[in-house]
Amino acid sequence: MIKEEWMTIVQNKPLALDTYEMILSGELADFIPDSGQFLHIRIGEGMTHLLRRPISITNVNPEGKRITIIYKMIGEGTKWLKEQQPGHKLHVLGPRGNGFPVEDVKYEKILLVGGGVGVPPLYYLARKLINQHNQVITVLGFQTKKAVFYEKKFAQLGNMLLVTEDGTAGFKGRVTDFLPSFRDEIDRYYTCGPAGMLKAVTKCMDTIPGFLSLEERMGCGIGACFACVCKTSDPHDHKGYRKICKDGPVFSAREVIL
Amino acid sequence: MIKEEWMTIVQNKPLALDTYEMILSGELADFIPDSGQFLHIRIGEGMTHLLRRPISITNVNPEGKRITIIYKMIGEGTKWLKEQQPGHKLHVLGPRGNGFPVEDVKYEKILLVGGGVGVPPLYYLARKLINQHNQVITVLGFQTKKAVFYEKKFAQLGNMLLVTEDGTAGFKGRVTDFLPSFRDEIDRYYTCGPAGMLKAVTKCMDTIPGFLSLEERMGCGIGACFACVCKTSDPHDHKGYRKICKDGPVFSAREVIL
Amino acid sequence: MTDLAVSIPGLQLKNPVMPASGCFGFGQEFSEFFDLSKLGALVLKAATLKPRYGNETPRVAETHSGMLNAIGLQNPGVKQIIQDELPFLDSYQVPIIANVAGSTVEEYVEVAKTISQSSNIQALELNISCPNVKEGGIQFGTDPKRSANVTEQVKKVTNKPVYVKLSPNVTNIVAMAKAQASAGADGLSMINTLTAMKMDLNTQKPVLANVTGGLSGPAIKPIAIRMIYQVRQEVDLPIIGMGGITSSEDVLEFLLAGANAVAIGTANFQNPYICSNIIDELPSTLEKYGYSSVQNCSAKGVTE
Amino acid sequence: MTDLAVSIPGLQLKNPVMPASGCFGFGQEFSEFFDLSKLGALVLKAATLKPRYGNETPRVAETHSGMLNAIGLQNPGVKQIIQDELPFLDSYQVPIIANVAGSTVEEYVEVAKTISQSSNIQALELNISCPNVKEGGIQFGTDPKRSANVTEQVKKVTNKPVYVKLSPNVTNIVAMAKAQASAGADGLSMINTLTAMKMDLNTQKPVLANVTGGLSGPAIKPIAIRMIYQVRQEVDLPIIGMGGITSSEDVLEFLLAGANAVAIGTANFQNPYICSNIIDELPSTLEKYGYSSVQNCSAKGVTE
Numbered sequence A, B: 001m002i003k004e005e006w007m008t009i010v011q012n013k014p015l016a017l018d019t020y021e022m023i024l025s026g027e028l029a030d031f032i033p034d035s036g037q038f039l040h041i042r043i044g045e046g047m048t049h050l051l052r053r054p055i056s057i058t059n060v061n062p063e064g065k066r067i068t069i070i071y072k073m074i075g076e077g078t079k080w081l082k083e084q085q086p087g088h089k090l091h092v093l094g095p096r097g098n099g100f101p102v103e104d105v106k107y108e109k110i111l112l113v114g115g116g117v118g119v120p121p122l123y124y125l126a127r128k129l130i131n132q133h134n135q136v137i138t139v140l141g142f143q144t145k146k147a148v149f150y151e152k153k154f155a156q157l158g159n160m161l162l163v164t165e166d167g168t169a170g171f172k173g174r175v176t177d178f179l180p181s182f183r184d185e186i187d188r189y190y191t192c193g194p195a196g197m198l199k200a201v202t203k204c205m206d207t208i209p210g211f212l213s214l215e216e217r218m219g220c221g222i223g224a225c226f227a228c229v230c231k232t233s234d235p236h237d238h239k240g241y242r243k244i245c246k247d248g249p250v251f252s253a254r255e256v257i258l
Numbered sequence C, D: 001m002t003d004l005a006v007s008i009p010g011l012q013l014k015n016p017v018m019p020a021s022g023c024f025g026f027g028q029e030f031s032e033f034f035d036l037s038k039l040g041a042l043v044l045k046a047a048t049l050k051p052r053y054g055n056e057t058p059r060v061a062e063t064h065s066g067m068l069n070a071i072g073l074q075n076p077g078v079k080q081i082i083q084d085e086l087p088f089l090d091s092y093q094v095p096i097i098a099n100v101a102g103s104t105v106e107e108y109v110e111v112a113k114t115i116s117q118s119s120n121i122q123a124l125e126l127n128i129s130c131p132n133v134k135e136g137g138i139q140f141g142t143d144p145k146r147s148a149n150v151t152e153q154v155k156k157v158t159n160k161p162v163y164v165k166l167s168p169n170v171t172n173i174v175a176m177a178k179a180q181a182s183a184g185a186d187g188l189s190m191i192n193t194l195t196a197m198k199m200d201l202n203t204q205k206p207v208l209a210n211v212t213g214g215l216s217g218p219a220i221k222p223i224a225i226r227m228i229y230q231v232r233q234e235v236d237l238p239i240i241g242m243g244g245i246t247s248s249e250d251v252l253e254f255l256l257a258g259a260n261a262v263a264i265g266t267a268n269f270q271n272p273y274i275c276s277n278i279i280d281e282l283p284s285t286l287e288k289y290g291y292s293s294v295q296n297c298s299a300k301g302v303t304e
């Protein structure tokens, strides 16, 4: 299994407000077992940036040996990413983490709920689920019309409901406003997005089996530094914590405290 | 007068052992009054490298708005310079410092003594002196054959004597071994090179008017931080020091203590 | 309109940005690059009683996101500074802060007394924290009692406000700040450089002739922020914050952590226009993060 | 052939390179990337008596050429470490150093006693310098007397050599080192992180949940070099040097400044192969600068 690679940037272009889509090519594309895993990307020249940036895998095209990622420019690291030109190489560790569990998931009706830059990993997941003969309903939430991306791609894979906070695209509101209507018809759900959204989604979906992908600031990204822990729900859990980079980023909604 | 410019790299290629020639294009080329002045070049992205690197001007071609510099790769900064591709831009402050005084120098017989990367600024100087109807003799010293550069260019401008320490090109020895033969026939000299060489040259040329270009680690490069001082020879000099970046880098051989 | 004005003892600043002592000479060189009247204030290079040549060269070295310096307080002496350097600044509308150094308490007092007589000087900054001189400087700066004594003595001979520049090379920065508050300091400047060193692999010797030097630049910014934050929680004096500032975002970070104004040192070497640029960018940066004035955001991030 | 071997109390190292405590977990994760038997030694993450959850998140932040961490000594407790973590390392040929932490002298003593019984452990490193816990750690690490007391008490209950990890957050590092020498320490590890902080401009709050954190990485290298150099001039104990090492040249710089061996922390996060790479490059780097062995260059740059 590949652990590090200098991947070549094939494309790096704006996708939505402050949001960019990058296609990387390399052998690594043959070794991405799960959706929801991430690449741990080295930033900058020399020693300015010591911490890598975790970015989820949006899509994998093993024939073309390509991996797509989508990132939002929020600080120094993603600003640097944005400036990298096709042809240049990025050093990545990957695939890291445990992704969305889909083994044996077949002929189910499944809800995907994504918010903002939590949307990307759901795309590869959706494709996997459909290949396994599941029916997928997606609810995508964004701040505003300009921030929306991939809504058409998801629409091609099944029912897709678009929600924006300011109502400039799709329905106005938050994703959780629209979940109750699906609650009774689905078998399970997967979600990724800001912490507040995850909390609201899991609360709303209380009784239904679900999986969520968490974010936390990372040091090593490989499980060695204990920077990225979260607490377990079970007070009798012998460790009491999980490492998001190694045990996650995807957890069962019941496993961890948000 | 221009003080800063993003100059475009037109060429950046190996010239000799660890030595590179770079051609920069920009308006600045119209504003280089003296030979012996330097460009103060910003290094790297962001804040990794806070100190600029002083590099002498080797040649100026105002018609093409081009400046040539020659630099030796010795550390982090010059390594970064080496890696910059044509088309990219460098941020330079310039021209900095006071160069070789040549005003009113006419119809003289003049000796130029250069050692290693002290050779570059003498080239623009030689061209100026020849334009002013002087006769120029050049003595160039290098470690070894592979390190030699610009010997043919100097040979085109007048008598040129090439010396290498290991004798692999030109005469074997150090530049100072060959100076006594010129001492009696020249009116003045200009020299640039390692501190040890400057000391030996000025000692050997004792009675003859001479000018030398000094090097020192710089902070600001503009005269504000007092990083680059040297002491004056005259114990009654009211300041007792000179700033190499602002008062120099060229001084009369009598003015400063080496 | 974002209001950049700041008022701290003795100083009505049109904006909170000034160059840090020793990184801007006496102003003249930078006047080539921009109009000095733009600055909130201008802090002069350290003055001692007699002229000082300073340390041998090399005096500077580069480090990751930082630099070392061991200038050793080279300066022409307080009298020459008043005579030769201050008149040039007369033509600019900018408050001037004199940085006062010495090897003994008496020298600090003499320099402070002399320079206070100059009407061009609005405030003093006591440099009890220079790591690059054998006597004085950091010796005072790391001992609360001795540092308080310098301030007390200087306060007796000047009617200008006295800002004391603290050294970060201490176990307990809050104790140092408290000692200054009791001694009557009007404000604090923090931080000076951290004592540090670099070896030359070729010569096997330290790069700097002085062996050690002071570390400055973005590398030390997190240490400066921490110290200012800690002091702000326990001491009420105004703080001029410095240490690694290179952008208007950095200025805001210092303000949130508890600084009232800021000084920019090392960044002037990478970009001689930096003070001017930061002053230009500050209004939009403050606005972006929701502030209408500098006074509004000072110490906003400090929980008491 | 360049000789990389180093021998310091209790440790015959095949090369001077080890990962720094807390940056390499208990080794397992890095065994994915290279053969741990390559390492000169392996320093474990800190062990306390009871399991500790550590601080709230966020626990790390990036700074210029550095990072902040406030993990807060999360670990499963010394007994679980012996039971669950050490067996994995049995299959590697690498000396293991246990990093011992505590909130009280008694806790240090208990942890040291317990872990000393494990035959897999070759030496102890006393972490009296963690800046990220309310009790213990840096409290001991900034007071010469209290820190000496920890060492004395621990020495009574262990027959393993004891390396004491010094905090750089002190006015006088030499006094701290001397106190350790008198207390019977077998060696010193220096330096731990510098207490530092970063503000989040959006939330106006410190980025780290713990408010302050420890600054590590290349930003602090010049401070580490200075402290090692100063201690080497006055104290004879072997020194494991650390703070910002990212290359074999950096290793040589630490050796010249007075270190006998080195540890690599933060750089493991940027490049998990870094320890292995540096070990590979060290022979040619030493050769380039004219050294035939590590023992030869140690403290070469120190004038006594």
Ligand SMILES: Cc1cc2nc3c(=O)[nH]c(=O)nc-3n(C[C@H](O)[C@H](O)[C@H](O)COP(=O)(O)OP(=O)(O)OC[C@H]3O[C@@H](n4cnc5c(N)ncnc54)[C@H](O)[C@@H]3O)c2cc1C
Pocket (backbone or CB within 6 Å): A038, A051, A052, A053, A054, A055, A056, A057, A070, A071, A072, A073, A074, A075, A076, A077, A078, A079, A117, A120, A121, A214, A215, A216, A217, A218, A249, D061, D062
């Ligand atoms: C498992 C995982 C998957 C992710 N997938 C994506 C994705 O597909 N698309 C996307 O746009 N973003 C994703 N993120 C968030 C992304 O990692 C951060 O936005 C990014 O690291 C910010 O870096 P910066 O340098 O631009 O910001 P800065 O604020 O300058 O970063 C400073 C430090 O904080 C860390 N940091 C800041 N924000 C976050 C955050 N939200 N989560 C984790 N670390 C953070 C950075 O990694 C860096 O170490 C993911 C995060 C995790 C943990």
Ligand SMILES: Cc1cc2nc3c(=O)[nH]c(=O)nc-3n(C[C@H](O)[C@H](O)[C@H](O)COP(=O)(O)OP(=O)(O)OC[C@H]3O[C@@H](n4cnc5c(N)ncnc54)[C@H](O)[C@@H]3O)c2cc1C
Pocket (backbone or CB within 6 Å): B038, B051, B052, B053, B054, B055, B056, B057, B070, B071, B072, B073, B074, B075, B076, B077, B078, B079, B117, B120, B121, B214, B215, B216, B217, B218, B249, C061, C062
């Ligand atoms: C006025 C002047 C003109 C110069 N002209 C030339 C030239 O035309 N060609 C050329 O190859 N070199 C020239 N030099 C030397 C050149 O500046 C250094 O070789 C270069 O700065 C080394 O940078 P580095 O990052 O590669 O080395 P590093 O050793 O990594 O640099 C670290 C720091 O030390 C400084 N430094 C290191 N060596 C020197 C040195 N010899 N002189 C001054 N500062 C130094 C660097 O500027 C930097 O701040 C000149 C120096 C001066 C002062």
Ligand SMILES: Cc1cc2nc3c(=O)[nH]c(=O)nc-3n(C[C@H](O)[C@H](O)[C@H](O)COP(=O)(O)O)c2cc1C
Pocket (backbone or CB within 6 Å): B219, B225, C020, C021, C022, C023, C045, C046, C069, C071, C073, C099, C127, C130, C165, C191, C192, C193, C215, C216, C217, C218, C220, C242, C243, C244, C245, C263, C264, C265, C266, C267
């Ligand atoms: C070259 C240089 C010279 C300095 N000289 C002085 C000085 O004379 N007096 C003083 O109080 N501080 C002096 N300092 C410290 C700075 O004023 C400032 O406190 C420190 O550099 C941190 O800020 P920075 O990181 O922005 O440079 C000097 C710093 C440098 C880099």
Ligand SMILES: Cc1cc2nc3c(=O)[nH]c(=O)nc-3n(C[C@H](O)[C@H](O)[C@H](O)COP(=O)(O)O)c2cc1C
Pocket (backbone or CB within 6 Å): A219, A225, D020, D021, D022, D023, D045, D046, D069, D071, D073, D099, D127, D130, D165, D191, D192, D193, D215, D216, D217, D218, D220, D242, D243, D244, D245, D263, D264, D265, D266, D267
């Ligand atoms: C995330 C992290 C965790 C650390 N945990 C410990 C620890 O448990 N015990 C300890 O003695 N030092 C700990 N340290 C300090 C390092 O061992 C080392 O002394 C310091 O980081 C300087 O080295 P570096 O710049 O190479 O990282 C930790 C450092 C980091 C960055």
Ligand code: FES
Pocket (backbone or CB within 6 Å): A217, A218, A219, A220, A221, A222, A223, A224, A225, A226, A227, A228, A229, A243, A244, A245, A246
């Ligand atoms: S980031 Fe280091 S354990 Fe997760």
Ligand code: FES
Pocket (backbone or CB within 6 Å): B217, B218, B219, B220, B221, B222, B223, B224, B225, B226, B227, B228, B229, B243, B244, B245, B246
């Ligand atoms: S480099 Fe600052 S005065 Fe010359």
